[in-house]
Amino acid sequence: MEASCSRCLLLLFLLTCELAPEVAGEVEESSDGPGTAQGPIWLTDVPTAEEFISAAEVAIVGFFQDLEIPVVSVFHSMVQKFQDVSFGISNNSEVLAHYNITRNSISLFRLVDNEQLKLEGEEVENMEAAKLSLFIETNSLRLVTEYNTKTGFGLFNTMIEIHLLLVISKASPEYAENMNRYRKAARLFQGKILFVLVDSGMKENEKVISFFKLKKSQLPALAIYRTFDDQWDTLPITEVTVEHVKNFCDGFLEGKLLRENRTSEEKTPKVEL
Template sequence: MRDKSLIILGVVTFCVCVSTAVEEDILQLNNGNFNKALREHSELLVHFYVPMTADVHKVSEAFQEAAAELQGSEVRFAMVDIVKEKDLAKKLNATEPPFIRLYLSGDKHNPVPCPVPKTSSSILTWLKRRAGSPTDIITDNIQSDDLLVVGFFKELNDAYIQVFYEAAIDLPELTFALTQNKDVVSKYDLVDDVILWFRYPLLFCVYYFDIKAKKIKNKNKICILFQTASQILSSPIPNHALLFISKTSPDYEKIYIAFNRSAAAFRLKILFVLVNVDESRNGRLLEYFRVRDFEAPLIRIVNLTDHVTYQLPSLTLDVDTISGFCQDYLNRIAKPKLQSEPVPEGWEQEPVKQLVGSTLEKVAFHPNKTVFVLFYLPYSPQSRAVFPLWEELAEAFEDQEDVVIARMDASANDINMSMHRQYPSFCLFPALYAERVIYTGKHQLKHLVKFVHKEMEKAKKDRVKVNTINSPESVITHFGVLSLLFILCCMFYDCRKMKTEGNTWIP
């Protein structure tokens, strides 16, 4: 018993020692000791966190591992619980990203924001690049399995390479290199002063350096990685603007240029991603964001921290519209795309019932009502043009209680069913849980009325068939047939037990 007590005491002592070691690596700051820490440490890297959240936990793990790696260095690691230290967080404006900040020489008003890390190596690389210089990434060896961003400049002077190195600091997840190895440029038939993005030997993109302006043309493209679904969902930048488009679309070039130009103003704030809806490998991505290929082109913004999605409410995809949407999102003005809008007050008393995600199934699949639903986009001229016609249709059936004319905003509510054509889309849900029917005829009242009556008659015939199959007489008939089959089987079984002579059965 005494031995067991000693073992338990030893384990507890070990755990306390480990816990103390972790706390020694990282300062726990509050309103009382924050200014003191600033005075004592010339480089103070602070992680402002909300405890007990999965995303923050991953960042905190990376932060703690980096602190252990750099124990004893000039950089001092510290953490602030912004739930407990609300006043301090508000005073430092730390209730919003960036949540990791580097305070230099006691200046608490101008911290350097650290990109959101995926791993501890991201933090270490960021700190190393910040403290270093462009000469640290000059190399002749670029035959690496890593994804590389390589700058090839005729002259390695400060004016050229400083801009490139700034991008390297801001993107610690990527491997950057500077080289004058002419074999690389000649291999890909390129000129001097270019930036290559590739995994050797496969070249993905080429960016040209503007010598006169001393800047990278469209350097934001470095951030526009055409990723798979898993890469997108694990990106260090939490805000993603996704352009869903078909590369065969006649407007592809115009929309892509607008999307690309819009990215410049939101570098390191929003990651711009192009998703080709014609690419079969993007099927899972379309499924995740609940986008149908015929709905493209459209732009969605998703925040990977809370997984809330926002959709650009316009069919016009130019620079001003895209940039305005992104800015509204950052300013928290944009409205999120919900699974269901709130149920409108008094919707059941209106001639045209306004459905939302939470009421669609209840209304459309009513067993005794035929429901005709217009799925529309409020910002689409084609959809709005149908509204008066839909009001007329509701008037035509106002005396028939078993017919419901309804409509639903497809951009603001999730529709958990396959859609076979573009919006506006007309779907009839016949009574008896019959299979829904897509209307593809003319947008004229008489044709719509005729279509509804035709499908109602068909549903009635289907009901007669179902009732006939389930009637008592039908059940008795089926029972009689089954009884006869049972008797025959018994006779056959008894006969097999009888003796035979030759090929003849003998009873």
């Protein structure tokens, strides 16, 4: 129960940042076949469906027994709105049986934690565009996900309990190269640690930075947090390297915190959530 409470408290804290809705939700666009303006990819058999889902960081699949229900056209409209997400559709009985679909359903598959999130039955059959759009925005987590008010919910609903934040300005000259290395490191910890980007250049992110007691002069920095027991640590860095990230994450996983003895005063921000 305590773990659940602390996770909710941190989520509430981060969501008070009130980020502008136009901030992009994901850092890393899929290069593995996102949906096109023409419509979702038809998944006509099980091998095609498996290949489609495994090739994308985020895949949205409409499993429809009935193609005449209103949500099918709503589903098609999402393809244009989320052009960096892979969309598939199927009414093939073998495909539906393979994914244990017994009712009309829309599923979101995430590579980052091998999660399948599902909307089904009456909930999906009468779903409006706004609700489906929110479901996709909230849950489209990637190997590296940029934190904002919408992705915040998805970040704290994942089964991955350790989150690594790279706090860096996206306007910095070194940003692109640092992100390249950060993405490479993310693949080493897939399923174990959720990698997040926090743009320190956004005023709305100041509370996230202060939560980890980081000063602007210490940025860029890595901040790691474990949701079930509130353990966290930070590491100011001059540049992001795969080795730095790996050593920091390995040390945390092994229980080696850089700052072993935090005082009760250092934990005060969590109490004030």
